[in-house]
């Protein structure tokens with residue numbers, strides 16, 4: 623349990639901000655969560671999910687009493703948020719963010735926040751192609767790496783330790799890196815894959831006289847899921863990590879050219895080597911705990927720690943003749959909100975169960991969809 627903070631402010635209650643708020647509540651965080659968003663639909667859902675304790679009407683209200691501020695808006699709003707908050711933050715408040723690029727963010731923080739501000743960059747390596755709070759999930763960060771970045775002048779070891787505890791409380795693993803290393807890593811493992819997914823999707827529109835879409839199978843779906851991500855968010859990410867992305871594209875150009883040459887020369891031996899190398903690299907990615915779980919179609923239900931809860935859930939499913947494939951109790955700690963994870967045999971049963979629980983006023987019911995792709999491993 624993490625007790626260092628009494629008031630945590632989250633600016634931007636979308637997919638990531640909403641998931642952090644939910645995960646904090648779920649971890650048993652007893653302090654106050656102050657939330658701010660500009661979108662009235664998101665605020666409405668945030669209220670329904672009871673993810674925050676106080677809704678702030680201004681940046682001033684969001685930050686003036688907070689001891690931890692988490693910025694979770696798209697990158698293009700950072701500049702105005704930093705400018706606006708700069709005169710209202712307390713000297714000892716820790717400020718962090720979740721933005722996907724860190725050099726750009728630290729530069730803005732250095733420009734617009736007061737010189738002694740305790741700013742630590744953050745970036746969870748978890749997310750989804752969906753946006754908005756209705757896609758948020760308290761288990762989003764479970765077993766995910768969570769980058770923390772410090773500018774070279776900063777010596778914030780005490781603050782870093784406090785922030786690490788928050789990250790561990792939401793289920794993630796903090797990993798401290800330099801801004802430069804972070805931006806290089808994510809250019810390769812996140813931004814280039816996104817770009818490739820976009821190119822693969824657009825390839826289907828390249829020669830207009832054939833219709834490819836009706837025939838796509840698992841391969842195309844698996845390699846392009848992320849192309850349905852939010853275009854505004856990805857434009858911001860690409861442009862603010864431009865140098866690293868260009869360098870990664872140049873490497874891709876070399877690799878594509880190499881492969882093309884092998885085809886032209888019918889060089890099957892080298893082609894075989896490249897295919898084998900790729901297979902080994904792909905298979906060396908450590909499986910997350912969630913990947914190794916056999917059930918694929920999962921529903922998570924947040925429940926109070928009181929007798930009869932499990933019985934109520936199974937009764938609701940039994941009444942609708944929905945079969946349970948697997949069931950697990952998560953986060954069962956005394957006096958804290960717990961969660962039940964139930965696995966179903968297919969998407970249809972999963973959706974049925976989700977609706978049953980929502981209708982029965984289990985507001986904290988979530989579906990984990992990303993496991994679908996893990997199923998293909």
Ligand SMILES: NC(=O)c1ccc[n+]([C@@H]2O[C@H](COP(=O)([O-])OP(=O)(O)OC[C@H]3O[C@@H](n4cnc5c(N)ncnc54)[C@H](O)[C@@H]3O)[C@@H](O)[C@H]2O)c1
Nearest residue numbers: 634636637638659660661695696697721722749750753754
């Ligand atoms: N989506 C992902 O997979 C993912 C993963 C890790 C990090 N990130 C980063 O997280 C950040 C947020 O992404 P998201 O996917 O949660 O986006 P989102 O669109 O789901 O949520 C962003 C929220 O910020 C709100 N907002 C915008 N301007 C605001 C302002 N000035 N004040 C208050 N609220 C404001 C929006 O109304 C929206 O609800 C981005 O910077 C992104 O780079 C995204």
Ligand SMILES: O=C(O)C(=O)C[C@]1(C(=O)O)C=C[C@@H](O)C=C1
Nearest residue numbers: 722746747748749750751812848
């Ligand atoms: O799983 C997904 O849908 C994501 O795109 C998440 C993902 C990624 O893994 O590349 C995307 C961008 C974020 O900055 C962090 C995580």
